[in-house]
Amino acid sequence: MGPMTTIALDTHKTIQKLQAKGFSAPQAEGIVDALTESELVTKTDLRTELKLQAADIKIWVAGLLIAQAALILTLQNVLGG
Numbered sequence: 001m002g003p004m005t006t007i008a009l010d011t012h013k014t015i016q017k018l019q020a021k022g023f024s025a026p027q028a029e030g031i032v033d034a035l036t037e038s039e040l041v042t043k044t045d046l047r048t049e050l051k052l053q054a055a056d057i058k059i060w061v062a063g064l065l066i067a068q069a070a071l072i073l074t075l076q077n078v079l080g081g
Contacts, residue, residue, distance in 0.1 A: 007040050 018028035
């Protein structure tokens with residue numbers, strides 16, 4: 001995967017928001033710790049990676065089609081068809 005977008009997270013504000021929604025301080029801090037230690041990606045990151053994968057698949061399929069055509073021609077020549 002290529003370089004990913006950095007996501008800014010105000011940890012203090014996020015902890016406060018989680019506590020306002022009913023999480024205890026240790027729970028909120030644990031969630032924020034998990035988020036800041038994780039390698040998060042954006043939708044743009046995912047779209048970019050999907051485009052790269054799609055291009056790789058197209059190249060691979062094209063190679064298979066060429067190999068298949070070569071095999072068919074070879075079999076026709078060998079079998080006298």
